[in-house]
Amino acid sequence: MTSGSEPARPLPLRALPVGEHGLLIELDRAGDAEALHAELLRRAADGTLPGVREIVPAARTVFLDGLADPGALAAQLPGWRVPPPAAGDRPPVEIPVRYDGPDLADVAALWGVTPEDVVRLHSGTAFRVAFCGFAPGFGYLTGLPVRLHVPRRATPRTRVPVGSVGLAGPYTGVYPRSSPGGWQLIGRTDAVLWDPRREPAALLAPGTPVRFVPVTAPVPAPRTGRAAEETTR
Amino acid sequence: MTDRARPRDGGDHAPADRALVVVRAGVLTTVQDLGRPGHAHLGVPRSGALDEPAHRLANRLVGNPAPAATLETTLTGCAVRLRTAATAAVTGAACPVAVDGRPAPWGAPVRVPAGAVLDVGPATHGLRSYVAVAGGIDAEPVLGSRATDLLSGLGPDPLADGAVLPLGRPYGPPAAADAVPHAGFAAELVLPFRPGPRDDWFTAAGLRTLATAVFRVSPAANRIGLRTEGPPLERARDGELPSEGMPLGALQVPPNGLPVLFLHDHPTTGGYPVAGVVPERYLAAAAQAVPGTPVRFVRMR
Numbered sequence: 001m002t003s004g005s006e007p008a009r010p011l012p013l014r015a016l017p018v019g020e021h022g023l024l025i026e027l028d029r030a031g032d033a034e035a036l037h038a039e040l041l042r043r044a045a046d047g048t049l050p051g052v053r054e055i056v057p058a059a060r061t062v063f064l065d066g067l068a069d070p071g072a073l074a075a076q077l078p079g080w081r082v083p084p085p086a087a088g089d090r091p092p093v094e095i096p097v098r099y100d101g102p103d104l105a106d107v108a109a110l111w112g113v114t115p116e117d118v119v120r121l122h123s124g125t126a127f128r129v130a131f132c133g134f135a136p137g138f139g140y141l142t143g144l145p146v147r148l149h150v151p152r153r154a155t156p157r158t159r160v161p162v163g164s165v166g167l168a169g170p171y172t173g174v175y176p177r178s179s180p181g182g183w184q185l186i187g188r189t190d191a192v193l194w195d196p197r198r199e200p201a202a203l204l205a206p207g208t209p210v211r212f213v214p215v216t217a218p219v220p221a222p223r224t225g226r227a228a229e230e231t232t233r
Numbered sequence: 234m235t236d237r238a239r240p241r242d243g244g245d246h247a248p249a250d251r252a253l254v255v256v257r258a259g260v261l262t263t264v265q266d267l268g269r270p271g272h273a274h275l276g277v278p279r280s281g282a283l284d285e286p287a288h289r290l291a292n293r294l295v296g297n298p299a300p301a302a303t304l305e306t307t308l309t310g311c312a313v314r315l316r317t318a319a320t321a322a323v324t325g326a327a328c329p330v331a332v333d334g335r336p337a338p339w340g341a342p343v344r345v346p347a348g349a350v351l352d353v354g355p356a357t358h359g360l361r362s363y364v365a366v367a368g369g370i371d372a373e374p375v376l377g378s379r380a381t382d383l384l385s386g387l388g389p390d391p392l393a394d395g396a397v398l399p400l401g402r403p404y405g406p407p408a409a410a411d412a413v414p415h416a417g418f419a420a421e422l423v424l425p426f427r428p429g430p431r432d433d434w435f436t437a438a439g440l441r442t443l444a445t446a447v448f449r450v451s452p453a454a455n456r457i458g459l460r461t462e463g464p465p466l467e468r469a470r471d472g473e474l475p476s477e478g479m480p481l482g483a484l485q486v487p488p489n490g491l492p493v494l495f496l497h498d499h500p501t502t503g504g505y506p507v508a509g510v511v512p513e514r515y516l517a518a519a520a521q522a523v524p525g526t527p528v529r530f531v532r533m534r
Binding site for chain 1: 270271272273274275276277375376385386387427429430431475476477478479480481482500501502503507510511512
């Protein structure tokens with residue numbers, strides 16, 4: 001486990017050129033990618049990453065685009081002393097979930113536990129948004145131990161309802177809108193993951209801590225954002 | 234000039250009059266501007282006009298600033314009725330232009346009287362025309378942009394017959410340009426690329442294929458990516474990468490081995506290797522290449 005008392009240190013990394021203004025920085029460990037992402041955000045806010053337009057963290061990488069001088073940054077990166085990712089410095093976003101997904105029994109079988117244990121284990125996990133993608137507002141949440149990683153469904157569903165809570169590989173995610181998908185669905189939430197009229201539009205952004213809270217009855221959550229969007233033109 | 238243009242364009246109309254009505258939507262006409270960069274970390278594509286120089290030129294011809302929204306047509310053009318008199322201009326793919334059936338110039342400011350139909354005909358060269366109207370298309374911005382993003386569904390819907398789009402108030406006099414020279418479109422699309430970041434996922438022979446073979450623009454090409462047909466690139470290793478950030482201009486190679494050039498509505502992360510990246514300044518030409526156009530990828534330096 002990382003702890004806040006660990007010293008800042010250089011990270012083992014490779015900086016791969018991406019076109020004329022981009023760098024893909026590859027790290028050995030997911031924790032190092034988190035730490036470097038946080039450091040890059042600090043430096044971007046300080047104005048010391050000239051030109052930077054996008055900072056896109058992912059599983060083992062951080063992609064930077066729009067850099068004025070990617071070669072100079074690539075040369076400096078190995079010398080940066082990067083503090084470990086800060087933990088527990090803000091309260092988690094709580095997402096209420098009805099654990100009644102169609103794959104709950106399958107996940108229980110894969111984990112070798114009862115469906116009730118799936119609810120207990122999943123809602124007891126401190127998740128964090130490792131990165132976003134696939135659709136606006138879709139966060140890839142990490143935190144499950146390796147023994148609870150599950151494969152995608154052999155046959156993807158053509159339609160996964162909005163708000164579905166799914167598992168795939170090391171990740172948990174919530175579908176921000178209805179779409180095709182191959183994740184194992186264990187529940188559903190009424191939380192609005194994405195609303196471009198809201199500030200911020202995305203409930204989950206890279207680095208956001210998340211906890212899932214089991215609920216038994218349907219939650220009459222207000223759906224104002226989505227409803228408003230659908231009435232527009 | 235200014236004194237004559239402003240009273241006619243501006244001012245006295247009620248806001249509801251400042252609008253255009255879609256008479257013929259065409260196969261795919263979308264509202265575009267300079268897109269919504271800076272949100273890739275949330276999974277939001279850049280979006281925006283695929284032929285950005287043409288979008289900018291159309292705006293300049295009618296006196297709009299570059300971020301004003303234009304219409305981007307696809308192959309078959311479109312027709313719109315203006316509820317108020319306004320200056321319009323058509324750039325990008327060459328095409329016949331008419332106002333109420335009378336021929337009008339392409340690539341030049343055109344006065345469209347109130348109630349008249351501006352018809353943007355099928356492209357004769359290129360694929361996507363840009364239609365600017367003084368004041369710009371005043372659709373509601375999402376994350377700072379009015380662009381239609383076909384991957385994630387942000388921004389206004391693609392045009393439909395009968396739809397009404399609001400227009401903004403004119404910004405000022407149109408640019409003093411009588412006509413615009415047009416370089417034309419090459420019979421063969423030549424796209425320079427920088428190798429990487431995942432060129433090591435391909436064999437030397439595979440990279441040679443990318444840099445020397447003639448590909449063709451696939452009929453499945455769209456705003457998300459310019460798909461190609463041709464010889465597959467030989468991979469040095471199987472499998473997928475953990476998802477990673479994807480740049481505009483990426484030459485992403487899915488398991489079928491055929492490179493897809495990522496255009497403005499591309500997904501922001503992905504797990505297929507990127508063999509090279511085409512710099513942004515070459516993408517406008519790619520946006521104008523019709524299906525079947527031969528494509529060569531040329532390694533830079």
